[in-house]
Amino acid sequence: MPTLSSSALIAELEASGLLGRGGAGFPVGRKWRAVAERAGGGAVVLANGAEGEPLSLKDRSLMAARPHLVIDGALLAARAVGANDIIFYVGSEHRTAEAALRRALAERPGDVRGRARIVAAPAGYVAGEESAAVHYVNAGDARPTTTPPRPFERGVGGRPTLVQNVESLALAALIARRGHAWYQGLGHGRARGIGLLTVSGAVNHAGVHEVELGSTLSDAAAAAGGLNGDVGAVLLGGYFGGWADLHEQWGLPLDAPSMRARGLALGCGVVHFLPSDTCGVEATSRVMTYLASQSARQCGPCVFGLSAIAGATQRLAAQSPQPGDLDRLVRWSGQVTGRGACHHPDGAAALMNSALQVFADDFAGHQHRRCLTIAEPARVAVA
Amino acid sequence: MAEILQIDRIRCNGHGLCAELLPELISLDDWGYPIIKPGNVPPSVVEHARRAVDACPVLALRLARTAALVAL
Ligand SMILES: Cc1cc2nc3c(=O)[nH]c(=O)nc-3n(C[C@H](O)[C@H](O)[C@H](O)COP(=O)(O)O)c2cc1C
Numbered sequence: 001m002p003t004l005s006s007s008a009l010i011a012e013l014e015a016s017g018l019l020g021r022g023g024a025g026f027p028v029g030r031k032w033r034a035v036a037e038r039a040g041g042g043a044v045v046l047a048n049g050a051e052g053e054p055l056s057l058k059d060r061s062l063m064a065a066r067p068h069l070v071i072d073g074a075l076l077a078a079r080a081v082g083a084n085d086i087i088f089y090v091g092s093e094h095r096t097a098e099a100a101l102r103r104a105l106a107e108r109p110g111d112v113r114g115r116a117r118i119v120a121a122p123a124g125y126v127a128g129e130e131s132a133a134v135h136y137v138n139a140g141d142a143r144p145t146t147t148p149p150r151p152f153e154r155g156v157g158g159r160p161t162l163v164q165n166v167e168s169l170a171l172a173a174l175i176a177r178r179g180h181a182w183y184q185g186l187g188h189g190r191a192r193g194i195g196l197l198t199v200s201g202a203v204n205h206a207g208v209h210e211v212e213l214g215s216t217l218s219d220a221a222a223a224a225g226g227l228n229g230d231v232g233a234v235l236l237g238g239y240f241g242g243w244a245d246l247h248e249q250w251g252l253p254l255d256a257p258s259m260r261a262r263g264l265a266l267g268c269g270v271v272h273f274l275p276s277d278t279c280g281v282e283a284t285s286r287v288m289t290y291l292a293s294q295s296a297r298q299c300g301p302c303v304f305g306l307s308a309i310a311g312a313t314q315r316l317a318a319q320s321p322q323p324g325d326l327d328r329l330v331r332w333s334g335q336v337t338g339r340g341a342c343h344h345p346d347g348a349a350a351l352m353n354s355a356l357q358v359f360a361d362d363f364a365g366h367q368h369r370r371c372l373t374i375a376e377p378a379r380v381a382v383a
Numbered sequence: 384m385a386e387i388l389q390i391d392r393i394r395c396n397g398h399g400l401c402a403e404l405l406p407e408l409i410s411l412d413d414w415g416y417p418i419i420k421p422g423n424v425p426p427s428v429v430e431h432a433r434r435a436v437d438a439c440p441v442l443a444l445r446l447a448r449t450a451a452l453v454a455l
């Protein structure tokens with residue numbers, strides 16, 4: 001590994017423009033600088049490989065295929081922010097990834113092995129949220145905590161903690177090796193750099209694909225072997241992202257800033273093509289039911305709001321709504337945003353709002369007990 | 384210095400007392416949990432805000448100086 005000084009490393013990352021890949025897209029260099037300035041030597045690095053997002057596979061695939069790259073990134077981060085301890089927080093279901101990391105760590109010198117450990121993250125969507133991860137490492141409880149203090153202020157063992165997604169760390173390692181100009185030289189249009197996508201749904205080869213940022217949705221479909229049927233809508237960014245109309249967004253550049261400008265999110269790089277014969281109300285109901293079930297059940301608006309939203313989507317999906325369910329969904333999605341200790345309700349509300357726009361006709365139809373997708377309930381002839 | 388109302392969502396158990404004492408800034412959602420009007424607390428209601436903070440039975444509500452907020 002190259003031995004840039006801590007400040008040169010951070011400057012290199014800042015110049016690269018690398019954005020975090022855990023969902024929020026925060027600039028990586030700026031975060032390292034904030035922790036370095038605060039820590040004065042006693043920081044902790046928490047490499048986030050929880051990957052609780054049901055449609056994402058990229059973090060576990062990366063840890064399984066390139067464990068040394070993830071470790072390199074974490075070591076660089078530790079050097080840059082002044083950390084002695086490194087924690088690899090890996091989803092307990094991601095067995096192959098954990099085994100690969102464990103093997104790779106065993107190949108490292110004793111001083112690295114002595115500073116790094118793997119912590120198995122409990123299953124669940126919220127366990128990967130940064131304060132939940134810190135809470136789990138500190139106290140065995142993977143529920144988010146009230147912020148401030150945020151982990152970068154007071155995290156693992158009360159010390160400033162850099163929580164960074166494993167893909168972000170791997171890319172940081174590549175940038176340290178090859179320089180920011182290398183990273184800036186990749187990408188299409190105004191987007192710079194590369195990233196991992198998990199492409200699923202109506203494609204021929206679902207899976208993880210590396211793309212240059214700024215590649216379009218159409219490129220993502222092509223990378224996954226092309227669409228294998230009619231598709232009307234696509235889920236972008238995962239369960240915290242949003243639905244988009246594929247015909248409008250076919251040329252959408254996959255890049256956090258470009259997507260944000262259109263009210264969309266790259267999130268953790270999930271691209272899920274919904275087959276046209278699947279009802280958008282039904283698909284949304286399944287996502288909302290899952291997200292409601294994943295609330296850490298600490299904050300009233302999240303506990304009651306998400307379960308109310310999920311209940312209404314279920315009634316609508318079943319074409320047996322209560323009068324006013326659709327209006328209630330609009331009001332409730334507005335009400336829960338920003339009102340949890342963590343961003344879980346915000347992500348859920350964003351998904352719901354996007355569904356109400358993209359599937360507006362479908363939701364209106366279901367409020368009147370009519371599904372536009374499956375106009376006639378499928379009757380399968382039984383011989 | 385300007386102050387804003389902050390709420391500890393984990394502690395708050397929806398007593399709704401705060402909304403009674405400070406209707407200028409706090410309303411309740413469909414489940415009885417407070418919705419805080421965004422922005423600084425206007426000087427004219429700072430006294431009411433302080434009373435609401437003191438009345439919250441679980442100490443979930445507080446007034447914070449806006450300068451103390453860190454963006455990261
Ligand atoms: C409910 C919730 C779940 C999250 N789960 C994950 C996760 O599984 N993996 C992850 O890297 N980030 C997850 N995050 C984001 C983290 O809080 C944090 O922002 C991220 O790990 C920082 O890394 P990055 O800046 O490299 O993206 C989650 C956030 C929320 C609100």
Ligand code: SF4
Pocket residue numbers: 126143144145294295296297298299302303339340341342343344345392
């Ligand atoms: S907002 Fe929801 S998921 Fe987040 S801490 Fe509160 S109850 Fe838990």
Ligand code: SF4
Pocket residue numbers: 390394395396397398399400401402415416417438439440441442443444
């Ligand atoms: S008084 Fe306290 S516990 Fe009751 S609703 Fe207001 S903040 Fe929540």
